[in-house]
Amino acid sequence: GEDVEQSLFLSVREGDSSVINCTYTDSSSTYLYWYKQEPGAGLQLLTYIFSNMDMKQDQRLTVLLNKKDKHLSLRIADTQTGDSAIYFCAETSNSGGYQKVTFGTGTKLQVIP
């Protein structure tokens, strides 16, 4: 089945860049997403990338996709304390004629002032 993996924890200093990595197994993935989840809150879609793109930039966020290696990364420039949260990557796949969105385990980002 589909598998999406992330490292569990990342700690950075305020003002530095954060890079959160994600690997996936489904080669038929079409969309890949990054979500942010703050404590007690739902998921906030940060950005998504279509599989035929290599890079997407949106203000402080840069998404890089290496489709050959099935590797997705999210770079947050000038990381702020408000960026502290859990970040989930997710990918869409087709399974048994149905579509799924599969999430990684989440990376907890801790920003140190």
Next chain:
Amino acid sequence: GAVVSQHPSWVICKSGTSVKIECRSLDFQATTMFWYRQFPKQSLMLMATSNEGSKATYEQGVEKDKFLINHASLTLSTLTVTSAHPEDSSFYICSARSGWNTEAFFGQGTRLTVV
């Protein structure tokens, strides 16, 4: 992006009662809706996938008689937790997409507490 509204945001119910959670796509027609459950400090677990007008497909280990899913229209899906017990307390999130291989949008989630 498209808006998916989930209601209620949080609910407390007594053990043995049933709770209904609504998921609405506000500005697009959702041919497929997904229901997820999130346990504390864990990732989202897909419970079921529903296509408008047909029965939901449940993931292995999810009791379809306990978690009733109805996707009666292109803008509304409901999840009913029947005879809720404290172990059903969790964060439930819905997601919707408009068509094959399109992006998915998520509701804000519902925190269910069964006492």
